[in-house]
Amino acid sequence: MPQPLATRAPAKINLTLHVLGRRADGYHDLESLVAFAGTGDDLRLEPGTGLALHVDGPTAPLAGSDADNLVMKAARLLADRVDGLKVGTFHLTKRLPVAAGIGGGSSDAAAALRLLARLNGLPVSHPAVREAARLTGADVPVCLEPRARMMRGAGEELGPALILPRLFGVLVNPRVPVETPAVFKALGLQPGQGLSVAAHPAHEASSPDALLTLLNKARNDLEPPALKVQPLIGEALGLIAETDCCRLARMSGSGATVFGLYDDCEAAAEGARQIRSLRPHWWVKATSLR
Numbered sequence: 371m372p373q374p375l376a377t378r379a380p381a382k383i384n385l386t387l388h389v390l391g392r393r394a395d396g397y398h399d400l401e402s403l404v405a406f407a408g409t410g411d412d413l414r415l416e417p418g419t420g421l422a423l424h425v426d427g428p429t430a431p432l433a434g435s436d437a438d439n440l441v442m443k444a445a446r447l448l449a450d451r452v453d454g455l456k457v458g459t460f461h462l463t464k465r466l467p468v469a470a471g472i473g474g475g476s477s478d479a480a481a482a483l484r485l486l487a488r489l490n491g492l493p494v495s496h497p498a499v500r501e502a503a504r505l506t507g508a509d510v511p512v513c514l515e516p517r518a519r520m521m522r523g524a525g526e527e528l529g530p531a532l533i534l535p536r537l538f539g540v541l542v543n544p545r546v547p548v549e550t551p552a553v554f555k556a557l558g559l560q561p562g563q564g565l566s567v568a569a570h571p572a573h574e575a576s577s578p579d580a581l582l583t584l585l586n587k588a589r590n591d592l593e594p595p596a597l598k599v600q601p602l603i604g605e606a607l608g609l610i611a612e613t614d615c616c617r618l619a620r621m622s623g624s625g626a627t628v629f630g631l632y633d634d635c636e637a638a639a640e641g642a643r644q645i646r647s648l649r650p651h652w653w654v655k656a657t658s659l660r
């Protein structure tokens with residue numbers, strides 16, 4: 371029985387994000403511990419003669435035109451590299467906030483590459499799949515096999531999959547888009563200029579408590595510039611930090627999504643309830659992270 375051509379595109383969370391410096395090509399070298407949430411978009415592929423995309427779901431209207439969708443960009447890049455690639459129509463159910471620091475578009479693109487690889491009997495480690503991922507965007511390679519791992523460079527250097535203690539979190543987005551280039555620009559580094567040399571061995575933690583302690587010693591260096599671009603991020607961080615039993619409040623990626631971490635699933639659900647009661651129109655999701 372063939373596997374159904376459907377996959378989840380989970381939200382990517384940067385548990386830590388240290389900017390090491392700005393490179394000559396304008397991109398920034400990062401060091402980030404990336405994990406994936408239990409919440410995400412869904413993608414299905416119906417085999418057919420040409421490439422096409424249908425998008426539905428609550429955040430579909432925010433994801434731009436179908437032609438510019440990262441699902442189509444990734445699929446075209448793979449089709450350009452593999453002769454006779456079998457393709458079809460993608461059906462994307464978009465739930466994640468867009469331009470939100472949780473790599474929704476990148477995860478959708480990576481999901482598209484996984485489905486095309488499955489349809490064509492290619493491993494996701496195939497060089498053409500890896501290259502299509504890298505050329506689609508800096509965050510796409512880490513989303514190809516969505517497991518917690520260290521990400522370095524501009525996203526092209528990936529460490530081995532890590533078995534992190536399970537974390538219980540709340541994701542909060544004030545429903546304002548924040549464009550990634552604007553945040554890197556607000557960081558204000560010149561080409562060749564460094565910012566940090568920190569190495570953070572958060573993955574060495576063997577218990578949730580030890581991991582939370584290590585995460586608290588790390589940072590997201592994009593928080594200060596993102597707060598300049600969108601002050602609501604500071605408000606969201608403050609509200610999370612004030613929820614009962616919150617162990618850590620931090621921004622993911624270039625924002626605006628921020629996350630709170632808690633000791634267990636009940637505390638995370640209660641944290642989500644508290645934020646929702648204060649900001650009923652924001653996107654608030656209790657989720658596990660691993």
Ligand SMILES: C[C@@](CO)(OP(=O)(O)O)[C@H](O)COP(=O)(O)OP(=O)(O)OC[C@H]1O[C@@H](n2ccc(N)nc2=O)[C@H](O)[C@@H]1O
Pocket residue numbers: 384387396397398399400402470471472473474476506507508509510523524525550551554622623624625
């Ligand atoms: C910041 C991060 C952290 O995981 O996440 P998000 O906030 O996007 O979720 C990523 O590095 C974002 O990856 P992604 O969103 O795929 O970036 P791209 O489309 O390739 O690049 C958009 C723009 O961001 C800047 N950029 C991106 C990555 C990087 N390491 N250095 C950069 O300077 C560049 O100005 C680039 O033109």
Ligand SMILES: Nc1ncnc2c1ncn2[C@@H]1O[C@H](COP(=O)(O)OP(=O)(O)O)[C@@H](O)[C@H]1O
Pocket residue numbers: 432433434438439440441467468469470471472473474475476478479509548550623624625
């Ligand atoms: N499938 C998609 N989902 C979300 N955004 C998409 C998608 N395809 C293209 N985009 C565009 O990519 C940009 C970044 O979106 P997204 O991946 O959600 O950002 P982030 O990585 O900050 O969470 C947006 O401006 C959006 O218009």
